[in-house]
Amino acid sequence: MKAPVTYQKATEKDIDYLLDLRIKTMVPHYAESNLPTDRETALQRILYRFDKASIIFLDGHPIGLLKVDRTDTNIDILQLQIDPDQQGKGLGKMILTDILDEASEQGKTASLSVLKTNKAQHLYTSLGFTIVDEDEHSYFMEFSSFENTDGTDNLC
DSSP states (O other), X not given: OOOOEEEEEOOGGGHHHHHXXXXXXXXXXXXXXXXXXXXXXXXXXXXXXXXXXXXXXXXXXXXXXXXXXXXXXXXXXXXXXXXXXXXTSSHHHHHHHHHHHHHHHXXXXXXXXXXXXXXXXXXXXXXXXXXXXXXXXXXXXXXXXTSOTTSOOSOO
């Protein structure tokens, strides 16, 4: 049985929660990557594509953020953050699986980027994402239901 995860469009009232969440989930990765970790930079990242942001709730309690941009051909997972207290319970995998099922049903590609210092990249490859590009700090990954069905990944 699936956990009762629900989504609610983020509003300005959620900024403080999202700032706290971002600091807990992303600042360690940014610090390890020698990227800015100040409050203003974190706030700018929260506000990026804020119209696509939803708060993730578990049993009526906020546990994370999902920011997704859907187009005719792609589902771009802009941000997925799960509170550290809720990590390791399969929630991220469940949320991503739902998105990948949607992409497969609609014949779309799913894409995301992940910092090279973020261990979540292993979750993404286990779900079928492959690295299609990279820069100094990030991997750019895609999932396509009609490609890479042999179970391999590109991290090796």
